[in-house]
Amino acid sequence: MGKVDKGSVDISVEEVIALADREWRVMGVIEADRAGLVDDLWSELTGAAAEGLTPRQLLGGDIRGFVRDLAAGAGVRRVSYEFRRLFLTAFAGALPGLVLAWILLWERPLPLEPNLWLLTSQYLAFALLVLVGALVAVRWGMRGTAVIGRTVSRMALLVPLAGALATPVVMGLAALVDYSTALPAVAIEAAIVAAALGEAIVLARRWALAPALGPARAEASGVA
Structure with missing residues (x-):
């Protein structure tokens, strides 16, 4: 069709x-x-x-x-999807957490025998900080926008799910290039994550606005 x-x-x-x-x-x-x-x-x-x-x-x-x-x-x-404003506001809210994570995690040299559990907990803590920052920024920065509260709640569900699905893909790609920190490899990995999170935000917004749009018609047999 x-x-x-x-x-x-x-x-x-x-x-x-x-x-x-x-x-x-x-x-x-x-x-x-x-x-x-x-x-x-x-x-x-x-x-x-x-x-x-x-x-x-x-x-x-x-x-x-x-x-x-x-x-x-x-x-x-x-109804207005306002995707551009939504993306920019979410990024602005996530930016402080991203900068802090870069300084504290990636700019510091790893110890010769890193503690895996400590590193994992640190990554999770910064991921949570980035997520909360994005959600708070959208909730308050776009207050007054149609169903923004419902959009934020959908984002809180879908964005972590998208991140969890993208992580094994990125890890697999990183393993293929021997965990290279070269700019092209890092850029591709970042693009995969950004695409997954961006799609999650789009789906969250569409989901939040679905009641205003009403159900889609699969066929017109009931219309006359």
Whole structure:
């Protein structure tokens, strides 16, 4: 279904409605306005079908572009994801912990026989400090933003999970390069962690806003 918007492949009315609903959810269109758009589009498509026109003949080749333009032209109400502000605020809150961890952990030479449990507890303590800093910054720096409290609670769940999933990948990569501290190796490892944490923040925000967006329609059989 991800490719039905390309080429000359026929697409059913139900598939168009499902595709449109997904696009409008991504745009942040609230449930009530999305339902109105669905009703209007359903009426147009079924009316055209009665006259022998297919959805593609009526809407053209770029159906995704059409439904996005339709929503923009209708002046629908939208919830704001504010991903850019969310990322910047979380990073600002995490930065003091990151700097402190760099100074106290990575800038100090390791002893000849390091205590594994002590090092592990130190890493966990600084990871917790970074997480708490990010959460506090988002909660207070974005106060007044829609469902920011719910966003923070979702971040508190998903960000540590993402970090836990990314850690074995990074450790495996580090082992492959013999734990090199060369800039390219460190940059790749940092990028993996940043991507995992960034995706966790995106999912947390989408999860928090899901009630405002309402459920997605898998098909249009109940719309008329």
